[in-house]
Amino acid sequence: MKTKIFVDGSEGTTGLRIHERFKDRQDIDLLTISPELRKDGAERKKLINASDITFLCLPDAAAKESVAMVENEKVKIIDTSTAHRTNSDWAYGFPELSLEHRTKIQKGKRIAVPGCHATGFIALVYPLIKKGILPADYPISSFSLTGYSGGGKKMIAEYEAKTRGREYDAPREYALSQQHKHLKEMKLITGLNREPLFSPIVADYYSGMLVSVPLYADMLLKLHTPELIQEFFADYYKNELFVKVMPYGAEADKKGFLSGIDCSGWDGLNIYIAGNAERLVLSSQFDNLGKGASGAAIQCLNLMLGCRENEGLSL
Numbered sequence: 180m181k182t183k184i185f186v187d188g189s190e191g192t193t194g195l196r197i198h199e200r201f202k203d204r205q206d207i208d209l210l211t212i213s214p215e216l217r218k219d220g221a222e223r224k225k226l227i228n229a230s231d232i233t234f235l236c237l238p239d240a241a242a243k244e245s246v247a248m249v250e251n252e253k254v255k256i257i258d259t260s261t262a263h264r265t266n267s268d269w270a271y272g273f274p275e276l277s278l279e280h281r282t283k284i285q286k287g288k289r290i291a292v293p294g295c296h297a298t299g300f301i302a303l304v305y306p307l308i309k310k311g312i313l314p315a316d317y318p319i320s321s322f323s324l325t326g327y328s329g330g331g332k333k334m335i336a337e338y339e340a341k342t343r344g345r346e347y348d349a350p351r352e353y354a355l356s357q358q359h360k361h362l363k364e365m366k367l368i369t370g371l372n373r374e375p376l377f378s379p380i381v382a383d384y385y386s387g388m389l390v391s392v393p394l395y396a397d398m399l400l401k402l403h404t405p406e407l408i409q410e411f412f413a414d415y416y417k418n419e420l421f422v423k424v425m426p427y428g429a430e431a432d433k434k435g436f437l438s439g440i441d442c443s444g445w446d447g448l449n450i451y452i453a454g455n456a457e458r459l460v461l462s463s464q465f466d467n468l469g470k471g472a473s474g475a476a477i478q479c480l481n482l483m484l485g486c487r488e489n490e491g492l493s494l
């Protein structure tokens with residue numbers, strides 16, 4: 180029997196991507212809402228409760244509203260917003276982190292898909308804390324490059340406007356108040372004692388991300404060289420389809436540069452470990468619309484359905 184899926188927010192950046200990924204799938208029966216009714220509460224409620232699984236691709240407040248509309252207890256929810264990521268009743272949709280994460284997704288009825296910046300940061304920091312390599316009180320910092328589609332329809336329109344200010348031509352740093360909405364999940368999921376110092380930068384290209392975490396080698400509790408840390412990550416993620424750990428020194432193939440755009444259009448995440456005996460740089464490269472949003476959401480769906488983990492995804 181086909182699984183009935185409804186995408187609440189199907190006209191948005193993430194919702195459209197999720198829709199696209201179903202076009203060749205025979206196992207899915209997509210319930211659609213007419214565009215003029217897409218914000219009509221009664222119509223959304225009807226479709227949510229008629230579905231087996233509803234994806235929420237909405238701003239946080241609307242996502243919470245949708246969850247409150249669920250009356251059919253069989254309905255499962257996959258939420259791409261920030262609204263439920265730090266709620267322990269929800270599974271955090273990052274199966275590669277641990278068997279516990281994977282199992283909670285497979286058996287769960289409420290799944291929160293990680294934030295895009297948080298995905299890159301947590302992929303690097305969670306394993307180090309879990310395995311006692313990085314102390315939980317490390318004064319950690321991170322910067323993150325992202326394409327402008329990360330800001331949804333509004334930011335896409337700003338960047339693609341016929342006339343726009345010259346500030347859009349260059350990369351722009353934001354979240355300078357140090358209150359980015361992903362900080363809470365970065366701290367909670369990794370087990371860090373404090374929220375990281377986090378500096379995101381949005382630039383003039385559509386999609387793709389590079390999230391980096393610099394570390395002092397002598398402040399690690401063990402494995403003090405980039406070579407050993409690379410081996411550690413290669414082993415940690417060795418069975419994963421979606422996370423690839425590059426060989427130590429792989430950035431040399433790119434003339435020493437890592438680009439935010441390399442994984443655009445792809446659903447996997449590459450990890451680079453670079454640096455020297457004193458200072459390391461750990462980087463995650465992926466697509467904010469892929470492993471950073473709709474790709475991760477579909478991966479969670481596949482795990483819940485028990486089908487191929489990469490069904491409908493590009494690797």
Ligand SMILES: NC(=O)C1=CN([C@@H]2O[C@H](COP(=O)(O)OP(=O)(O)OC[C@H]3O[C@@H](n4cnc5c(N)ncnc54)[C@H](OP(=O)(O)O)[C@@H]3O)[C@@H](O)[C@H]2O)C=CC1
Binds near residue numbers: 194217219328332333
């Ligand atoms: N873009 C990205 O890279 C990522 C996005 N996310 C998250 O995914 C969610 C969706 O983001 P994104 O697709 O980028 O955002 P968009 O702004 O592109 O799309 C949001 C959609 O939700 C619709 N919407 C707003 N309010 C309501 C409502 N009350 N009822 C029904 N529909 C409503 C909007 O309608 P309208 O078309 O009229 O504007 C729009 O189509 C957000 O929570 C975002 O933070 C997560 C990871 C990455």
Ligand SMILES: CC(=O)N[C@@H](CCC(=O)OP(=O)(O)O)C(=O)O
Binds near residue numbers: 260293296329331379
């Ligand atoms: C460029 C840009 O503005 N990006 C967004 C992140 C998009 C995202 O991951 O949003 P959710 O947390 O809702 O999933 C930002 O930094 O707020």
